[in-house]
Amino acid sequence: MGEYQFSRLLCRHQVLQQLLQDYPTRTLGVGTVLNVKDAKNAVEAGAKFLMSPTMVKGIMDDLEGEFLYIPGVMTPTEVLTAYEAGAQIVKVYPVSALGGIKYISALKKPFPHISMVASQGITIESTGDYIREGASSVVLSDAIFNKEFMKQKNFEGISQLSKLAASRAMEALEWKQQLSLNESCH
Numbered sequence: 001m002g003e004y005q006f007s008r009l010l011c012r013h014q015v016l017q018q019l020l021q022d023y024p025t026r027t028l029g030v031g032t033v034l035n036v037k038d039a040k041n042a043v044e045a046g047a048k049f050l051m052s053p054t055m056v057k058g059i060m061d062d063l064e065g066e067f068l069y070i071p072g073v074m075t076p077t078e079v080l081t082a083y084e085a086g087a088q089i090v091k092v093y094p095v096s097a098l099g100g101i102k103y104i105s106a107l108k109k110p111f112p113h114i115s116m117v118a119s120q121g122i123t124i125e126s127t128g129d130y131i132r133e134g135a136s137s138v139v140l141s142d143a144i145f146n147k148e149f150m151k152q153k154n155f156e157g158i159s160q161l162s163k164l165a166a167s168r169a170m171e172a173l174e175w176k177q178q179l180s181l182n183e184s185c186h
Helices: 003-022 036-045 057-062 076-084 101-108 127-132 147-152 155-184
Strands: 049-051 068-070 089-092 115-119 137-139
Touching: 003 036, 036 049, 036 057, 068 089, 076 089, 089 101, 101 115, 101 127, 127 137, 127 155, 147 155
Parallel strands: 049 068, 089 115, 115 137
Antiparallel strands: none
């Protein structure tokens, strides 16, 4: 493992531990987990969920503890394989390169029982559309952690973007709940 990658991982776990100290009631996790060792370190540091761009089978098979593992999938075969291996939710990645909102909608048709996280290239404006079309949640790291805001350490701007994203998601969830109520009444 390169020195940069090692220091990045060490830093990630230190940041996670500090965040857990500062916000003990929050549920925090780690993304882009690529192997069992990093997954184990993240869980030991206090991560409650782990997310990968692919399915790292060893994480599901070999790691114990109370955490949610969200493996990455691209194809219907990968969705079903991850689900049958025990995944409670899958990360559709890279969703925008696969067709975006239309791809999530198409995947949900044969797999309405499998929860899906849409990840990569999602904008705050499209958050609601992804949820309305079947995504259980979305990853908005690029949209919220705006490069200019990060460079300027504009944490208020980042906070505003996250609030806007949460608002769009809540509107879509309320729409889905209303639709579900209307369908159950007919």
